[in-house]
Amino acid sequence: MPSLATMASSILPRSSLLPSRHLRSVRAFPSSFQSCLRFSLSRSACVASSSYSTVAADRSRVDISRESIDSLMEVVHAAAKRGAEVVMEAVDKPRNIDYKGKTDLVTDTDKRCELAILELVNSKCPDHLILGEEGGVSGDSSSPFLWCIDPLDGTTNFAHGYPSFAVSIGVLYKGRPLAASVVEFSGGPYCWITRTFTASAGGGAFCNGNKICVSNSDTIEKSLFVTGFGYEHDEPWSTNIELFKEFTDISRGVRRLGAAAVDMCHVALGIAEAYWEYRLKPWDMAAGVLMVEEAGGIVTRMDGGDFTVFDRSVLVSNGHLHDKLLKIIAPPSKLLIQKGFDFSRWYKPEGYALDF
Numbered sequence: 635m636p637s638l639a640t641m642a643s644s645i646l647p648r649s650s651l652l653p654s655r656h657l658r659s660v661r662a663f664p665s666s667f668q669s670c671l672r673f674s675l676s677r678s679a680c681v682a683s684s685s686y687s688t689v690a691a692d693r694s695r696v697d698i699s700r701e702s703i704d705s706l707m708e709v710v711h712a713a714a715k716r717g718a719e720v721v722m723e724a725v726d727k728p729r730n731i732d733y734k735g736k737t738d739l740v741t742d743t744d745k746r747c748e749l750a751i752l753e754l755v756n757s758k759c760p761d762h763l764i765l766g767e768e769g770g771v772s773g774d775s776s777s778p779f780l781w782c783i784d785p786l787d788g789t790t791n792f793a794h795g796y797p798s799f800a801v802s803i804g805v806l807y808k809g810r811p812l813a814a815s816v817v818e819f820s821g822g823p824y825c826w827i828t829r830t831f832t833a834s835a836g837g838g839a840f841c842n843g844n845k846i847c848v849s850n851s852d853t854i855e856k857s858l859f860v861t862g863f864g865y866e867h868d869e870p871w872s873t874n875i876e877l878f879k880e881f882t883d884i885s886r887g888v889r890r891l892g893a894a895a896v897d898m899c900h901v902a903l904g905i906a907e908a909y910w911e912y913r914l915k916p917w918d919m920a921a922g923v924l925m926v927e928e929a930g931g932i933v934t935r936m937d938g939g940d941f942t943v944f945d946r947s948v949l950v951s952n953g954h955l956h957d958k959l960l961k962i963i964a965p966p967s968k969l970l971i972q973k974g975f976d977f978s979r980w981y982k983p984e985g986y987a988l989d990f
Contacts, residue, residue, distance in 0.1 A: 698807065703834050707813050709758045710803055711832060713751045714815035717785055717801040718828060720747040721792070721819065725826050729793050741793055744768055747785035747801065755781055762805075765983055767917045775985030780806040782920035782943065787816075788893030797822045802895035804920025809942055809988035811835065814921035816895045831899045831925055839902050839928035848931040848952035849904040854881075857907035857955060859888045860897040862914075870912040870975060873966045877910070880962060898922025901950050902929035908951035908959055910936055912967075916943040916981050926950040934960070937967040937977075942988070944979035 721743060730742040748768045755764060756773075759781075763773040766783040773781075781803065786792055788799030797820045804814040816831040831846075833839040839846050851857045859881055863871055881888045889906070891897055895918065897909040902925040920943045923933045934940065936947035938960045947967060951959055971977050982988075 698812070700837070703813060703837065706759075706805060707815075707832065707834050707837075709755065710805055710813045710815045711830070712758075713754045713783075714801050714803045714817050714830070716754050717747045717751045717803075718817040718819075718830075720750050721786060721799075721801060722826065722828070725792070725795070725819065726823055731793055740768065741786070741789060743792065744786040744789055748783060751783055751785060751801075751803065755783075763983060763986060765916060765981070767915070771983045775983055776987075778808045778987070778989075779812075780809075780983065780986055782806065782917045784895060784917040784921075787895040787918065788891075791892050792819075795823045796892075797826075798891040798893050798896055800893055800896050800899075802917065802921045804917075804922075804924060804943070806920060806943065807835075809944075809986075809990060811920055811924035811927070811943070814924040816899050816921050816925065818896050818899060831902065831921075833902075833921075833924045833928040835924070835928075837928065839925045841899075841903055846903050846929050848901060848926070848929050849907055850954060851907050851952065852954040854885050854955060854958055856886065858886045858905075860900060860906045860909040861888055861890055862892065862894055862897065862909075862911040863890065864911075864913045866913070868975075869973070870970055873970060874910075874912060877963060877966065894918040895922045898950050899925050901931060901952065902926045904929075904952070907955055908949065910947070910949040910959075910963060912936065912947045914946070914948060919943045919948055923948065923950060932956045935967075935977075936963050937971065938964045942979065942990075944982045946977045946980060 724743040732740050745768050748766050752764065752766065752769065755762070759779065761774050761777055762779040762781060763775055763777045764781045764783065765771055768785060784802040786799060787802045792799045799819050801817045805812050813834045814832065817828050818831065819826055819828055821827040829842050831839065831841050861874060861878055863874060878888050894911060894914055899922060900906045901909050923943065927933055930953060931950055932953040933948065933950045935945050936949050941948060949959060949963060
């Protein structure tokens with residue numbers, strides 16, 4: 635019996651999952667893929683043209699050749715495409731829904747999508763470490779490469795047929811975002827389409843092969859923002875409700891779409907100026923933050939501190955507005971920390987080493 639991904643590919647239009655222009659054909663995987671992911675030559679090849687956080691600024695220390703990053707990008711893109719094929723096959727069919735919490739959904743599609751992705755990643759990168767939303771940690775904890783996989787970001791939207799969800803895959807190298815692909819689903823029931831975002835350290839950000847950049851808006855009053863709210867209705871949740879109200883009053887509006895990876899890709903694409911949220915997980919952020927940085931934007935924590943994907947708050951912006959946003963967002967975020975709410979790093983796999 636053919637795999638789910640194979641069956642889905644027969645109904646998924648080829649044009650709906652276009653590769654970034656810096657990717658070669660998936661068929662062109664090197665025969666010895668592991669040997670080409672070695673540390674080499676020029677460190678400057680991986681330096682992002684726009685960097686703000688410590689993670690981005692230290693990317694010059696990621697001593698991997700451009701060729702090796704591009705080879706890794708082939709696998710990342712292929713894995714995201716395979717996951718998207720599984721999701722595409724399921725979008726207009728009945729959902730089998732379970733609950734992680736009172737309102738936190740998981741569907742059989744989340745699980746099947748992650749399994750399809752893992753099958754490919756394990757075959758191409760067997761010595762890498764993996765952190766999946768559904769499957770948890772697997773692989774070699776001594777590896778400097780960590781795959782952060784969200785097989786279906788925006789599960790609640792998917793379950794309702796609301797057009798804002800995605801397959802999101804980001805790969806870290808010693809904790810730094812290195813390669814990413816996000817396949818966004820839009821359209822709606824019986825007219826679903828996708829667009830594919832890709833980014834690599836120092837290689838830029840792309841949407842369906844077209845290089846993208848953040849917007850140039852430098853005033854809050856002329857900007858559109860996006861935020862999100864978690865499932866715990868506690869004080870950080872209430873704090874963000876107040877931020878939502880404040881920015882709604884002083885900007886062109888604040889959207890709540892329900893898929894963090896999509897929200898950050900929209901900032902990278904330049905159709906929104908900023909996005910923030912408390913208590914996201916690494917798989918929610920690993921791909922999106924790299925998209926924003928490589929599109930020319932800025933990433934920090936909501937209290938203004940240097941960001942890693944293991945932190946519990948994130949603010950991404952087009953860069954022009956970042957300091958203005960922090961003047962409003964940072965004080966209540968710092969107050970939460972002073973009150974004792976835990977904003978330490980979390981979900982870092984045991985034994986995984988960070989180089990900063």
